Amino acid sequence: MSSSPAPASFPRIAISNLEGRAQPTHYRQLQLHRLQTELTKSQIEIKASIRESAGHTLLEADFEYALVLFELREHYESLDPKNELATTRQIELGNDNLDRSNSTSIVYVVPITHTLLYSVLSPVCTAIAAGSCVIVELPQTLRSLTSTLRKLLCCSLDPDTCAISESRPAGDFLQQCTLVLQSWPESHPETREACVSPSSLRAVAVVDRTAHVDEAARDIVSARFSRRGSSPYAPDTVLVNEFVLESFLACLLQHMSPYMAHENGSVGDSFKQKERRPFAESQRIFDTAEKSAGMRVVIRGSNGSIISVQDRDADLLNKKISGPVLIVHPISSLDDGVDFANQSADRTLAASFIFAALPEANYLANYIHAHISCVNHIPAELLVGPIAPLHHAPSLSPRYSRSVFQEPRPQLLNKTVLTGLVETARNDSSDTRFAHWKKSLEVPLPPMNRKKGRDVDFFFQALLTGFTLVAVPVLVGLGITVRYALPYIRTRL
Structure with a gap:
């Protein structure tokens, strides 16, 4: 991964995006392999940086680190080279390819400072698994965790498909990107797409x-x-x-x-007193x-x-x-x-x-x-991490699914049944199959399966309530009167 103070050095990313360099399954697996190796090798430094920069406890730092590894492994295990190769040959084999999808574009990540390690690496791992090039906005700061993250990304990922930016690129470049904005509302230029986490929601x-x-x-x-x-x-x-x-x-x-x-x-x-x-x-x-x-x-x-x-x-x-x-x-x-x-x-x-x-x-x-x-x-x-992005089903982990950075691109080879009916009716006016199909749609819908009950409107319900309130005391009083008065009457007789 390259580190760039200016967006002018991103032509390598743009070219790799056009060539589809990040899309081969084996390449994605290799990137995740290298990232996991560097993470495990640097775990002591990473957790120490989390505690020093954010003031988290040892358990909190351990959990954040482990959650990153968990998501990385989930994405790696979801990649199946044989299955993805078979998917690309569905048309050749005479089948429809309804599940086909492509990576959307360059993924540009603007992380929040909360649990920075996870907030950066969660979308990065997902973008790699989706076959996208990725850029992370990480300005130079005095926080040790930022420096540790920059070193981790630069040492593990391919600079042709992954980069670090210290400042926000111009709008014309962002128009080519899917912007992962983890703190919103925030003013930002128009982009091709936006994956927005509404951080202001309560x-x-x-x-x-x-x-x-x-x-x-x-x-x-x-x-x-x-x-x-x-x-x-x-x-x-x-x-x-x-x-x-x-x-x-x-x-x-x-x-x-x-x-x-x-x-x-x-x-x-270990947390600084001033914090x-x-x-x-x-x-x-x-x-x-x-x-x-x-x-x-x-x-x-x-x-x-x-x-x-x-x-x-x-x-x-x-x-x-x-x-x-x-x-x-x-x-x-x-x-x-x-x-x-x-x-x-x-x-x-x-x-x-x-x-x-x-x-x-x-x-x-x-x-x-x-x-x-x-x-x-x-x-x-x-x-841990940002709020789940809008317009996508919320997920506990991974926070970002591969579908966030992919677009459906289905391929249809075989004619549908309805297409065959329309073509037959167009070529042969005496064919009645289309007319029979249309007639079958005019049959009344099946009845609703609802339990039968009496309809009681508001006024009748009020009448029943009033009657109950009056009748119950009267009947109870009558019962008590009969219970005690009847023996008395018998003795008098």
Whole structure:
């Protein structure tokens, strides 16, 4: 892989893209082989850079590194040279080739800083597996992880098909590319295609009164406060049924103790002291909470804070949170939670995390508008990397599927049955097969298989309800009267 301070050095990439150099299956396998070898050889340096640059724990760095290797292996094992060769010969063999696809174009990756190793290598591995040339935008910074990544990519990948850019190329070059934009909205020039991750979309967790409160608190604390609260999938607001609010807050405080220990310096000593200061945004949130009568700071620390918001009109409830701050808000019912989660009608949530018994969870998952819904757990792999790209099915891992960087190019050889009917009718007006086929389509559709029931309109239902409310007390009173009055009457007689 080449490193370029200026896009002028990308003619090698453009030529390789035109020649299809990155498309042969054996070449793609070789690139993934070389990348995996360099990753395993540099794993100590990579994980040390993650901890130093991002302040992640050893487990968090290990998991990010392992997730990259997992996706790389998944892509490698999906490549089958024999099967792909057979696919290219389908027409020669007299068959339709409906599954044929081609790589789209040059893939230009603009990563987010959150879990940078994964955010870079996940789309890179997918682009390699799809047969695309790839360019990664990695400006020179003081972060050791950036330098480690640049060295890793330059040492392992072919400079004719992979490159690093330190600045954004001109618009005419980007028009040839599929732009992988992991932080959006962001101003960018027009491109041939864009694979956009909507990083501004919010994630909401809902804790119903039927949930296992302690497990919900444990998962939500881990999602919000791990990796210093930087994951775009970390829940921005937690909607808690008011009947379990206090017990939920108590469980949150209990599960936050490891993060408070980290703040006191018992763990994570490799993270620089200057990075332990609260984020500027977190400070603004605290200033707002302290001045508002409808907010209460439950606990405050640089590595984990909880704010309980009672005022439903507070702007904080609709804000995308970046940092180790958890916003909790009470709800009165399932419908109240659905209405609040969907209050921005024009914006679907990035994710909803639902903690409830299965019937209630099913209701919430069906009616809360979210790109992905997780019930009674928050997947660990979802918290690594960017939000899944729009207009593609969300995937936990790999975050990017090969189809994102490929275009369907089906090849049809054999005439369809309908084509034969039309041609026959055109050449022979006496042939009746087309007319019979058309007549068969005019047959009424099969009846709907619905259970029979009585139609009860609103007013009749109200009448039945009123009658029940009046008749039941009268019948009960009559029964009691008969029960006790009848023996008395008999004794008098």
